[in-house]
Amino acid sequence: MNVTLPRTETSIGTTSLVLLALTALTVIAVAVGALSFSYLLYLLALSGMYVMLALGLNVQWGYGGIINFAVVAFWGLGMYVTALSTARTSPLGLDWHPLVALVVAIVLSVVAAIIVGLPAIRLRADYLAIATLGFSEIFRLIMANESDFTAGMAGLAGIPRILEELFLTTTATNLMIITILSVVVYLLLRRIHRSPWGRVMRTIKADEELAESLGKDSFSFKMQAFVIGCVIMTIAGVYYAHFINYVDPTDLQPLQTFYIWVAVILGGSGSNRGAVVGGIVLVAVLEGTRFVTSIGALAAISTGPVRVLTIGLLIILIMRFKPEGIYPPRDELIWPKSMTSTEDGK
Structure with missing residues (x-):
């Protein structure tokens, strides 16, 4: 006899319909020429980078409740190590x-x-947030002022592309690379999220004293989550350097860290699927607001404030109607095979 475990009621169906509708609108925009196919590939490749950053932060905050405001520093570390060691203009x-x-x-x-x-x-x-933010700003200022070693505000150009010969366009190659990286990281994180390690991390996030009383070294587990997340962010930075072929300290503004936090919050803290969707939605907002100035009556409006306003409205709406995010992590924490069990070996 099969015994089916009860499932938590979710609104994933409605969310999926909305995402499908947005996908359909994108396809229509490409078909009618409102959005070029090459630019769509560029947006998808850029989305993959933000997905990687969101997945990295999700390991830290979503799994273990670690507040890391140094996302842009570890992202920048990947960018600058790549640029300084491979660029033809590197000092x-x-x-x-x-x-x-x-x-x-x-x-x-x-x-x-x-x-x-x-x-x-x-x-x-609160002190952890201040400490990580301070490290991020120190890293940015070093990259901006140590011109003898980092080229300073002049930036670094001439970063080589990788696997350029595989496709007719480099954008398609970049999309292939970031897709493979994102899928590998996603599957790895899904595995560890459902493992005993992941269960300990969720216990630490919910009640650290309880985890300590059960004999778990919460500091050690938090350090592991912190290192894993930072490595993923650094890999995203390495990809971005080869993708854009130019880096400078203006990429390292604290606002970039805020954007990644928004992606994780929108998608659902602790949800790997949510981090993926959040990263894609973030790019849709950031790049979509660029077209505001193409509307005649709104031509005088700066896109910067529009971006921040749009993101703020998204956060308010999500917190009002789906406080757990677009994809809450509940279903991700259960192995599919455990949803049904058999008796007497049948």
């Missing part, structure tokens, strides 16, 4: 292979995460 003149730069970026990310995390993870939530 260091290293000319490394991109794969070597990737490995070095990951190693430096782990080292930086440990250095930042050892003192910061022990702090209370």
Whole structure:
């Protein structure tokens, strides 16, 4: 006899219909020429980068309740390690292979995460936020002012593209690369999210004292989550450097960290699916507001305030109607095979 476990009621069906409708509108826009196909590929490739950043932050905040306002610093670490070691305009003149730069970026990310995390993870939530934000600003100022080593505000150009010969366009190649990276990271995180490690992290987030009483070293688990998230952010930065082929300190503004937090909140804290959807919605808002100035009556409006206003409205609406986010993590925490069980070995 099959025994079906009760499932929590969700509104995923309605959400999926809305997302399908938006997808259909995008296809129609491409078909009628309102949106070029090449630009759509660019937006999808850019969305993949934001998805990676959202997944990295979700490991920290969604899994373990770690407030990290240094997202842009670890993203920038990946960008600058790649640019300084591979770009033809690099003051260091290293000319490394991109794969070597990737490995070095990951190693430096782990080292930086440990250095930042050892003192910061022990702090209370508000002090942790201040500490990580301070590290992010220190990193930005170093990149902006140490012109002898980082090229300063002049930026670094001439970053080589990778696997350029696989497709007719480099944008399609970039989309393929970030899609593979995102899928691998998503599947890995889904696996660990449902593992005993993931269950311990959720216990720590809900009640750290309870986890400690059960013999779990909450600091060790938090450090692991912090390092994993930072490495994912750094890989996203490495990809972005090869994608854009130019980096400078203006990319490292704190507002970028705020955008990633918005993506995680919109999608659903603790939900890997939510991080994916949140990253895509974020790019749709950020890039969609660029077209406001093309409307005659709104031509004088700056797109910057419109972006912030739109994102603020999205947060208000989500918090009002779906406080757990677009895709709450409930269903992700259960292995599909456990939804039905059998008796007597049948």
